[in-house]
Amino acid sequence: MSASACCLIILLISRIIAIQVGLVDKPNNRKLHHGHIPLVGGIAIYLSMCIMYVLLDEYLPHSTAYLIGASILLIVGILDDRLDLPVYPRIIIQALVIILLMIDGAYLYSLGHLLPNNILILGEIGYIITLFAMWASVNAFNMTDGIDGLLGGLTCISLLGLSISFYLGNQNNLAIWCLTLISIIIPYLLLNLSIPFGKKFKVFMGDAGSTLIGFTILWLLLLATQGNNAVIAAVTGLWLIAIPLMDMVTVMLNRILQGNSPFKPDRGHLHHILMDQGISPHQALLIIVTIALLLALLGIILEQFKIKEITSLLLFLSVFFIYFNLMRKLQLTSPKQRTKKEPQVSNNNTN
Numbered sequence: 001m002s003a004s005a006c007c008l009i010i011l012l013i014s015r016i017i018a019i020q021v022g023l024v025d026k027p028n029n030r031k032l033h034h035g036h037i038p039l040v041g042g043i044a045i046y047l048s049m050c051i052m053y054v055l056l057d058e059y060l061p062h063s064t065a066y067l068i069g070a071s072i073l074l075i076v077g078i079l080d081d082r083l084d085l086p087v088y089p090r091i092i093i094q095a096l097v098i099i100l101l102m103i104d105g106a107y108l109y110s111l112g113h114l115l116p117n118n119i120l121i122l123g124e125i126g127y128i129i130t131l132f133a134m135w136a137s138v139n140a141f142n143m144t145d146g147i148d149g150l151l152g153g154l155t156c157i158s159l160l161g162l163s164i165s166f167y168l169g170n171q172n173n174l175a176i177w178c179l180t181l182i183s184i185i186i187p188y189l190l191l192n193l194s195i196p197f198g199k200k201f202k203v204f205m206g207d208a209g210s211t212l213i214g215f216t217i218l219w220l221l222l223l224a225t226q227g228n229n230a231v232i233a234a235v236t237g238l239w240l241i242a243i244p245l246m247d248m249v250t251v252m253l254n255r256i257l258q259g260n261s262p263f264k265p266d267r268g269h270l271h272h273i274l275m276d277q278g279i280s281p282h283q284a285l286l287i288i289v290t291i292a293l294l295l296a297l298l299g300i301i302l303e304q305f306k307i308k309e310i311t312s313l314l315l316f317l318s319v320f321f322i323y324f325n326l327m328r329k330l331q332l333t334s335p336k337q338r339t340k341k342e343p344q345v346s347n348n349n350t351n
Helices: 004-019 041-056 063-083 087-103 126-143 149-167 172-193 206-225 234-240 242-257 272-276 283-303 309-332
Strands: none
Touching: 004 041, 004 172, 004 206, 041 172, 041 206, 041 234, 041 272, 063 087, 063 206, 087 126, 087 206, 126 206, 126 234, 126 242, 149 172, 149 206, 149 234, 149 242, 149 283, 172 206, 206 234, 234 242, 234 309, 242 272, 242 283, 242 309, 272 283, 283 309
């Protein structure tokens, strides 16, 4: 059974169960979708991933710690989707999960050759930075879940970039695993976009899914950038998650500059700004995914041409500076007035 077929079957079964138990996303003043949409994307991806992990029987570093952590995050995410849990218990559990991964040896202890003729070793502070990196990864991907197809599309771009990087670095097991994850996500992506069965079979990822994806991407980035088997520089990892990362930082900085909490929901995300310019959700999806793909490819090209890591970092920061200022300008000149009551054309994300 292929990974895609496995995920599709689980999606079709789990959506029926989700409707019966009330694990659905309901329309409100910030969510313009019709009907109660099952929040089963994360569940189906997790179960499919576990099945394929057993069937592939390939060695994956720190996979036991990862799977235990992913299981905990999934359970907490399901409870959050169903019961709307408070923020702080979720943050604490996320921290405990990443600590488990760090105890197993996966953490950010080097930023590569960012210093002249030297490697920037983080030492014990690397544990703290890894905690923040995990939080950033989870929230960055969660915040992209604002229009149909965006979270799945951006995740596939990051996984594709990682797969190419692992393949070029002769880490074939990890390259195959990334491609397997892409094939697992594709059925969710199609149902989320109402393809080919129509809106009747639409599903959402849920916080369980976005948390799982953020944790998974961080795990793979740690494997790709740290240790003797690293295949890319740490700065190259930034290019592989460029759009989710830049969007999250831009939104939070803008909220702070406006005197608001960085966690206060608004319409400052890239997909919101594009749609407020008159672009349709599907056009916004295509634009954002294309930009993410180009930036990921640029990062891989810089890596393969052995461009200095400090140069790659400065170029990334320049791209982010342009992105940040362009988003602020578009937001301030938007033809639509943003108010607290303006609804969000979205999936299930509320950030």
